[in-house]
Amino acid sequence: MRVDYTDRTKTRTDHEEWAIEAHGIVKTFGDKRAVDGVDLNVRTGTIYGVLGPNGAGKTTTIRMLSTLLRPDGGTARIFGHDVAKEPQTVRQLIGVTGQYASVDESLSATENLIIFSRLLGLGRAEARRKAAELLEEFGLTEAAKRPLKHFSGGMRRRLDLAASLIAQPPLIFLDEPTTGLDPRTRAQMWDTIRRLVKTGTTVLLTTQYLDEADQLADRIAVIDHGRVVAEGTVDELKSAVGASTLQLRVQNQQDTEKAVRIVEQVLSVKSNVSAEAGKIISPMANADRVADLLIELRTAGIDLAEMSVQKPTLDEVFLSITGQGVKGKEQQTSQELHDAVGVRA
Numbered sequence: 001m002r003v004d005y006t007d008r009t010k011t012r013t014d015h016e017e018w019a020i021e022a023h024g025i026v027k028t029f030g031d032k033r034a035v036d037g038v039d040l041n042v043r044t045g046t047i048y049g050v051l052g053p054n055g056a057g058k059t060t061t062i063r064m065l066s067t068l069l070r071p072d073g074g075t076a077r078i079f080g081h082d083v084a085k086e087p088q089t090v091r092q093l094i095g096v097t098g099q100y101a102s103v104d105e106s107l108s109a110t111e112n113l114i115i116f117s118r119l120l121g122l123g124r125a126e127a128r129r130k131a132a133e134l135l136e137e138f139g140l141t142e143a144a145k146r147p148l149k150h151f152s153g154g155m156r157r158r159l160d161l162a163a164s165l166i167a168q169p170p171l172i173f174l175d176e177p178t179t180g181l182d183p184r185t186r187a188q189m190w191d192t193i194r195r196l197v198k199t200g201t202t203v204l205l206t207t208q209y210l211d212e213a214d215q216l217a218d219r220i221a222v223i224d225h226g227r228v229v230a231e232g233t234v235d236e237l238k239s240a241v242g243a244s245t246l247q248l249r250v251q252n253q254q255d256t257e258k259a260v261r262i263v264e265q266v267l268s269v270k271s272n273v274s275a276e277a278g279k280i281i282s283p284m285a286n287a288d289r290v291a292d293l294l295i296e297l298r299t300a301g302i303d304l305a306e307m308s309v310q311k312p313t314l315d316e317v318f319l320s321i322t323g324q325g326v327k328g329k330e331q332q333t334s335q336e337l338h339d340a341v342g343v344r345a
Ligand SMILES: Nc1ncnc2c1ncn2[C@@H]1O[C@H](COP(=O)(O)OP(=O)(O)OP(=O)(O)O)[C@@H](O)[C@H]1O
Pocket: 029, 034, 052, 053, 054, 055, 056, 057, 058, 059, 060, 061, 099
């Protein structure tokens, strides 16, 4: 049995090209700008990934877009409806699950879903039917009668998502939907998310798993210190950082500095080369330059112990854009990095 997702995208959202349009939204806690002018545009019917390290402002952004927090600046519209001026309308168009969701611990999964359904105005029989349907969809039928306090983390998350689907909202916010799940449950969750989107639902998800964004998201925004530091498709982000990564190790560590200078010169890179204990890592826009580089190093009398060229992973994109994980040199600010890689501020 499958949940009937038809009818989910009501006519009032069908014609809207944009599910989310946020411009310069700001949230300040005390003197901390948790969200510092974020722009997000999410096309209806797509999956949008928001990536960022702990404390970047992901949850705060979702809370503003879903009317749970009032922005201190900027504007945000959900299917054309302003979150600050029409919060009631917006709430009818969205579902939210995530880090801050709560359900009643002493009640069973079935009871929780029935209560959610009844709160949303479904009749008794309809609520019961819907609960059973969703529990089956999320593989929770066997646990249906158990109180939530005996649920594992993965079961809770699935129930949480199930609850958010009762209202069949055209836009769903998922705050780290698979954090802490085992690989099999994660894969199930991904399938569910993909199925939702096939039926016209728009999904905005936050994640710290880069492979998750890689797998699911049509577009990604990388958030750091409350700002969008890069935005685009996975492929765009990867190519912005450099088509490939060059790694080489010199035989004599005292050659390191000289080798770095040659790498910078031949590959025309200035700021992104790192070197530690004779190991040099550099972005490489054009793999054809490897031959030139080897010749230059040979001419300079530098012997190599190791050399490889690798395509970037989304991890490397993320780490280089957020300035974390760059070893052996001063950390770059996000601004320097997106100047260097040409992604947008
Ligand atoms: N209610 C609050 N009061 C004060 N500071 C807050 C509040 N909520 C969030 N913050 C701060 O705002 C910043 C952004 O927090 P937020 O929860 O949005 O980050 P996040 O990207 O979701 O992080 P995580 O990956 O850990 O979930 C953090 O520095 C956090 O400590």
